[in-house]
Amino acid sequence: MASDRRTLLADSAIDVLAEEGIRGLTHRAVDRKAALPTGTTSAYFRTRAALLSALVTRLVHLDQAELQAAAEELPSLRTAEELVDGMAFLIRQRLTGEGRRRSLAHYACAVESVRDPELREILVPRDNAGREAVRSFLAARGVPDVESRTHTLVTCIDGLVFDHLVSGGEARREALEGLVAAALREDPGVR
Numbered sequence: 001m002a003s004d005r006r007t008l009l010a011d012s013a014i015d016v017l018a019e020e021g022i023r024g025l026t027h028r029a030v031d032r033k034a035a036l037p038t039g040t041t042s043a044y045f046r047t048r049a050a051l052l053s054a055l056v057t058r059l060v061h062l063d064q065a066e067l068q069a070a071a072e073e074l075p076s077l078r079t080a081e082e083l084v085d086g087m088a089f090l091i092r093q094r095l096t097g098e099g100r101r102r103s104l105a106h107y108a109c110a111v112e113s114v115r116d117p118e119l120r121e122i123l124v125p126r127d128n129a130g131r132e133a134v135r136s137f138l139a140a141r142g143v144p145d146v147e148s149r150t151h152t153l154v155t156c157i158d159g160l161v162f163d164h165l166v167s168g169g170e171a172r173r174e175a176l177e178g179l180v181a182a183a184l185r186e187d188p189g190v191r
Contacts, residue, residue, distance in 0.1 A: 008034050009041050010058035013051055018104040022112060027051065049118070056109050056122045059102055064128050066093065071129030077137040080184065084176045087157055090130065091171045094161045103165055130154070141184055149183045 012034035017025050027041040030051065034040070045051040070090065077083045093099040106123075113119035135150040143149055156179050160171045 005040075006044055006054065007058065009036075009044055009051075010054045013041075013055040014059060014102060014105045017055065017108050018101040022108050025051070025055075049116070052109065052112065052116070052119060053122065055105070056113075056119050059106055059109065060122060060126070062102060063106070064126070066099070067128045067130040071133055074133075077133055080177075080180050083134070083137055083180050084173065086130075086133065087176050087179075088171065088173065091157065091161055091164070091176075095164055095170070100165070103161055107162055107165065138183060143184060144186070153179060153183045 009030055013025060013030045016029045016033050020029065025048075027045070027048075028038060030041040031038050041051065045054055067090075070086075070093070074086060074089075075082075077086060094103045109119060110123060113123050131150060131154055134153055135146055138149055138153075139146045160175070164171060
C-alpha cells in the first residue's frame with residue numbers, strides 16, 4: 001500500500017505542478033489533488049526536496065515507459081521519412097493530454113534542477129528506446145560522430161516541445177525534415 005500511496009502522491013504532485021507551477025507545489029496542494037487527508041503527503045515526503053525528488057523520479061519513469069512502448073509499437077526506422085514521422089508522433093504525444101501535463105511538470109523541474117544537483121542528477125538524459133532508435137538510424141547511415149548528432153537531434157526535439165508548449169501550435173513537418181537532413185549531412189558545416 002505504501003508504494004501505491006507514494007505513486008498516487010507523486011502523480012498528484014505532477015498534476016499540481018503542471019496546473020499551478022512550482023510555487024503552487026505544496027504538501028497541502030498534493031493532499032487536495034490526491035483527495036487524501038491533510039498531512040498525508042508530508043508523512044510520506046517530509047520535505048519539499050523529498051517531494052520534488054519523488055515527483056521527478058516518477059516523471060522520468062513515466063517518460064521512459066512511454067518511449068519504450070512507442071518503440072515497441074513502431075517498426076524500426078528505415079528511412080528519413082520514418083524518422084520524421086516518429087519525431088512528429090513523439091512531439092504530438094508530449095503536447096497533448098497526459099504528455100502535455102508531464103511536459104509542463106518536466107520543464108518546471110528542469111528549471112529547479114539548475115539550483116538542485118540532486119534533481120539534476122535524476123533528470124540527466126538517459127539511454128532510452130527513443131534515443132537508441134535515433135542512434136541506430138544515424139549509425140546505419142554512417143554519419144560521423146553519431147553520439148553528438150543523436151544528442152543534438154534529441155535536444156532539438158525537446159526544444160520544439162518546449163517552444164510549442166509556450167507558443168502553441170504544432171511542429172511543422174518541414175522543420176523536422178530539416179533537423180533530420182542536418183543530422184544526416186556528411187559535413188555539418190556544409191549547407
